[in-house]
Amino acid sequence: MVRSGGFAGIERRAEADTAEDPALAALVSRSGLEADPPGRERRGGGDRFVYEIDLGGRRMTVGESQLTEPLRELVGHLFRR
Structure with missing residues (x-):
């Protein structure tokens, strides 16, 4: 995952493997991303973040705004990892 945008425009990256993190696997399952992701938004606008x-x-x-x-x-x- 890459988070970009925000006031300072600083990019943050995070990576994890669901096979090694059962809590992450559960969060991915609950997120709905596997089946039907939310509408796409290319720009964060103003001071908002965009997540890839x-x-x-x-x-x-x-x-x-779509999270x-x-x-x-x-x-x-x-990001806590």
């Missing part, structure tokens, strides 16, 4: 998520080779871009609660938990988990 690669889930087993399937890539999607999700704007901060559901399960997606917020997933993002938080990855």
Whole structure:
């Protein structure tokens, strides 16, 4: 996952393997990204973040305003690692 945008425009990266992190596997399952990702948003706009998520080779871009609660938990988990 890559988070870009925001006020300073700093890019952050996080990577993990669901086979090694059961909590991550559960968060991915609850996120809904495997089946039907939220609408795409290319720009964060203003001071918003944009998340580029690669889930087993399937890539999607999700704007901060489109993060559901399960997606917020997933993002938080990855960045806490």
